[in-house]
Amino acid sequence: xxxxxxxxxxxxxxxxxxxxxxxxxxxxxxxxxxxxxxxxxxxxxxxxxxxxxxxxxxxxxxxxxxxxxxxxxxxxxxxxxxxxxxxxxxxxxxxxxxxxxxxxxxxxxxxxxxxxxxxxxxxxxxxxxxxxxxxxxxxxxxxxxxxxxxxxxxxxxxxxxxxxxxxxxxxxxxxxxxxxxxxxxxxxxxxxxxxxxxxxxxxxxxxxxxxxxxxxxxxx
Amino acid sequence: xxxxxxxxxxxxxxxxxxxxxxxxxxxxxxxxxxxxxxxxxxxxxxxxxxxxxxxxxxxxxxxxxxxxxxxxxxxxxxxxxxxxxxxxxxxxxxxxxxxxxxxxxxxxxxxxxxxxxxxxxxxxxxxxxxxxxxxxxxxxxxxxxxxxxxxxxxxxxxxxxxxxxxxxxxxxxxxxxxxxxxxxxxxxxxxxxxxxxxxxxxxxxxxxxxxxxxxxxxxxxxxxxxxxxxxxxxxxxxxxxxxxx
Numbered sequence: 001x002x003x004x005x006x007x008x009x010x011x012x013x014x015x016x017x018x019x020x021x022x023x024x025x026x027x028x029x030x031x032x033x034x035x036x037x038x039x040x041x042x043x044x045x046x047x048x049x050x051x052x053x054x055x056x057x058x059x060x061x062x063x064x065x066x067x068x069x070x071x072x073x074x075x076x077x078x079x080x081x082x083x084x085x086x087x088x089x090x091x092x093x094x095x096x097x098x099x100x101x102x103x104x105x106x107x108x109x110x111x112x113x114x115x116x117x118x119x120x121x122x123x124x125x126x127x128x129x130x131x132x133x134x135x136x137x138x139x140x141x142x143x144x145x146x147x148x149x150x151x152x153x154x155x156x157x158x159x160x161x162x163x164x165x166x167x168x169x170x171x172x173x174x175x176x177x178x179x180x181x182x183x184x185x186x187x188x189x190x191x192x193x194x195x196x197x198x199x200x201x202x203x204x205x206x207x208x209x210x211x212x213x214x215x216x217x218x219x220x
Numbered sequence: 221x222x223x224x225x226x227x228x229x230x231x232x233x234x235x236x237x238x239x240x241x242x243x244x245x246x247x248x249x250x251x252x253x254x255x256x257x258x259x260x261x262x263x264x265x266x267x268x269x270x271x272x273x274x275x276x277x278x279x280x281x282x283x284x285x286x287x288x289x290x291x292x293x294x295x296x297x298x299x300x301x302x303x304x305x306x307x308x309x310x311x312x313x314x315x316x317x318x319x320x321x322x323x324x325x326x327x328x329x330x331x332x333x334x335x336x337x338x339x340x341x342x343x344x345x346x347x348x349x350x351x352x353x354x355x356x357x358x359x360x361x362x363x364x365x366x367x368x369x370x371x372x373x374x375x376x377x378x379x380x381x382x383x384x385x386x387x388x389x390x391x392x393x394x395x396x397x398x399x400x401x402x403x404x405x406x407x408x409x410x411x412x413x414x415x416x417x418x419x420x421x422x423x424x425x426x427x428x429x430x431x432x433x434x435x436x437x438x439x440x441x442x443x444x445x446x447x448x449x450x451x452x453x454x455x456x457x458x459x460x461x462x463x464x465x
Contacts, residue, residue, distance in 0.1 A: 011299075019300045022292070026311040033315040037322040044325040145386070145416045153393070 053095060053107060055152075056134035057125035061104050062097035069096045073109060079213065085206040087111040087199060089119065096214065097125075103215030104128050109138075110203045114195035117141045120150070122196065124161075124203045128215055131165040135200055147192030157184060157193070166204050174201040237362055244366025250343040251374030251428075252435050257341035260334045261375055262424035266386070269393045271379025272372070273327045274334055276397075277316050279368025281338050282347060284312045286364030289352040296353065305348045306339075313338045327396040343367060378427050384408065385418035 046067065053066045074091045077083055092109035105127040112120050118141035125133035135158050142148045149155035160183060175181025176194050185193045207214060250256045257278070264270040285308055289296070296304050317335045320328040328335060338344070347367055352360035384390055391404040417423045 015297060015300050018295060018297065019303060022296075022300075022304050023307060026307050030311045030314055033318050037318040040322040041318065041325075044321065048325060048329075143416075144419045 052123070052136070053125075055136050056123050057095075057097055057105060057107050057127075058133055061127060061133065062099050064098045066095040066097060066107065069098070070094070071096065080206075081209040082206060085202040085209075087113065087202065089113075092121075096216075105133065106207065106214045108203055108206070110199050112195045112199035114191070114198065115140065115142055116147045116189065116191045117143070120192075120195060120199070122199060122203075124200060126204065126207045129165065130167070130204065130207060130211070131163050132161045132200070132204070133163075134159075135161045135196075137196075142192050143189065146186060146189040149186050149189070150192060150196055155186075157186070158196070160184065161200055164200075164204075166208060174198070237359075240359065240363050241366045244363065244368075244370045245373065246370070249370040249374060249435075250367055251371050252432055254343070254346070256343040256346060257371060258428075260337055260341065261371070261378070262421065262428065264331055264334050265375055265378040265382060265424055265427075266419050267383040267393065268376060268379045268391050269327065269397055270330060271375040273320075273324065273331055273397050274338075275368075275372030275375040277320065277331075277335055278338050278341060278343075279365065279372050281309065281312045281316050282344055282368040282371075283361055283364035285309050285344055285348055286352040286360040287357055288312075289348045290355060290357040290360030293353045301349070301353065302345075305345055309344045309348070310339050324397055326393075330393070330396060343371060374428075374431065377431065378424065381427050382418045382423055385415045386423070387419070 049067060057066070070093050072091050073080070073083065073086065073088060073094045075083065075088045086108060088109065088111055092111075094109055095107040096103065097105045097107065105125060107123060107125045110122050110124060112122070119139075120137060120142070121139040122135055123138050124135045127133050136152065137150050137158065140148065140150065142150065149157055152158060169182060172180065173182035174197060176183050176185040176190060176197055178185050178190055179194070181197065183193060183197050244250075248254060251258075251261055260274055260278070264274045285305070288308055289305060292304075313336060316338070317328070320331075320335060347363060351363050355363070380390065383392070388407060388409045390406040390408060394404040395402040417426070
């Protein structure tokens with residue numbers, strides 16, 4: 001009897017020791033790889049964020065580090081007029097650009113739920129004159145092959161907003177051509193571009209309502 | 221010591237490298253015959269670059285886990301084998317993910333959840349238990365390469381067909397995997413309206429189905445005229461040279 005239980009505890013001890021040693025070994029492997037890749041991954045993350053921002057706001061228009069000039073916009077951020085125009089459903093990051101200390105523009109997050117499926121999240125850059133420097137889709141679930149042409153990887157369509165502003169594009173032209181406006185729709189997909197055009201127009205209205213605060217030259 | 225004798229019989233039976241290769245790439249292909257790892261196979265095979273990325277990552281994890289399992293096969297007693305395998309595969313997958321984040325960031329973003337999900341790919345546990353734990357390191361590594369290669373091959377073929385049918389182009393976004401491959405996109409034709417079915421998930425099932433059918437047809441063609449020298453010599457010759465060497 002005693003012999004039996006001895007061998008049992010013996011086996012258990014042997015097994016758990018080996019498994020434990022194995023766990024330590026794999027954890028060590030992970031630690032080494034993590035230490036070797038950590039810095040490079042952090043760099044990649046920052047570089048990706050900077051590149052995404054540079055897409056919507058040209059580097060020549062600012063000399064501050066946009067990542068340091070980030071601020072949070074919420075659906076009901078205090079101090080801003082008509083925040084509902086951005087359509088935000090959650091807190092998102094905006095960036096204040098400045099050139100030699102003077103506010104030179106802003107990058108705003110915006111959302112629209114009027115697309116064909118799900119929420120479309122966009123980023124828009126606006127310069128000090130109120131003209132669009134770039135719009136990009138951050139996230140969407142539009143139909144592949146139809147509505148997803150809002151993505152620059154598939155169509156240059158979204159660049160047609162570049163340098164548009166409220167003064168140079170009257171209210172009635174902020175629509176797709178089918179509705180009598182100035183912007184192309186896609187073959188087989190009108191709903192998606194219609195939603196994006198309206199959202200971009202709203203972002204300009206928001207900028208117009210908050211121009212002074214957004215261009216204060218410091219992070220609002 | 222019992223394990224020693226069974227191992228030696230296994231050893232003589234199948235350290236035939238040509239046999240391992242033909243099993244991994246064709247006769248026991250993880251994608252076409254074992255039908256393992258179908259979730260990532262179907263989900264990310266919508267373009268060549270995605271397919272290649274996930275295929276290479278899976279192959280790396282499979283080869284690494286086969287090698288390590290084989291190295292420690294005498295220490296890993298049957299009672300603790302499975303938890304040890306799972307631990308090993310999980311940490312190798314995490315390492316692969318970290319390496320991809322460091323050197324192929326964009327591709328990692330595109331593949332998203334399917335890199336960590338390599339852990340759940342049954343091919344890995346299957347080969348660790350079924351092959352690597354009974355064979356010496358070299359054979360196990362080779363098996364990992366061939367099984368991973370077979371999976372990669374099926375992924376890339378499906379990716380090629382879906383990308384071509386769906387977008388009319390090939391090798392789009394290859395720079396995500398190979399930094400120097402920025403201009404590799406081949407626009408073969410320009411579809412007025414893209415063939416949506418190919419890009420959407422059902423397209424993956426259909427393409428896989430056609431591939432399975434094709435493989436079965438080829439297999440039948442290969443076995444039927446067994447007497448004729450014209451069809452079989454390919455496989456025969458391979459086996460002969462391997463044994464001679």
